[in-house]
Amino acid sequence: MKQEEVPQDKSNLSSKNVRELCYATDKDGNYTTVLSEGWEPKTIALNNSIQDIEERIELAKADVKAGKTSPIVYFMELHKMDLIVLSDYVGMWKWRVKRHFKPSVFAKLNDKILNKYAEAFEVTVAQLKNYKGE
Structure with a gap:
């Protein structure tokens, strides 16, 4: 060029x-x-990617509100992470992090584990525990 x-x-x-x-x-x-x-094509692609991310965040928020998933999923989407990235941040196996996506399992997590997630998401443990999708 x-x-x-x-x-x-x-x-x-x-x-x-x-x-x-x-x-x-x-x-x-x-x-x-x-x-x-x-460059216009690059701008269009960037806008589409941002829109996809925003939709995934809203879906995760609705799933938390409906009790289908734990707040970990919402904060993971909000911080533009995926399962692999999040498991690296918290130092846990992917299968274990994925298990924490279940509200029943999340409710039983101790503060030591929750603190790892809170640090990765730059929130407090209380904010993580008390997020209800609002």
Whole structure:
């Protein structure tokens, strides 16, 4: 891509003075770096990803409220984690973390285990225990 062809479409990030470094060729054919404010297809993909994340957060919130899952699932989605990432943060096997997704199992967790989750989610144990989906 030539320097003058580097996309400069406005994106969600451009309002925050964030630009992406791209490589392009100058008029002599040498590679150089150019700052881009965004690219429309990338902006669309980013917006779709953000929308998917927001939907998963709302679904997790509704499931906690309905008693289908524990608050761990909501906070995991809120912090854009998955099972693998969360299990690494808390230092537990994936199967064990997944088991804690069940409200009946979550209710029996001791404060030592809950503290690991609270630290990973940057909340207090009380906030984690008392979250009811509101």
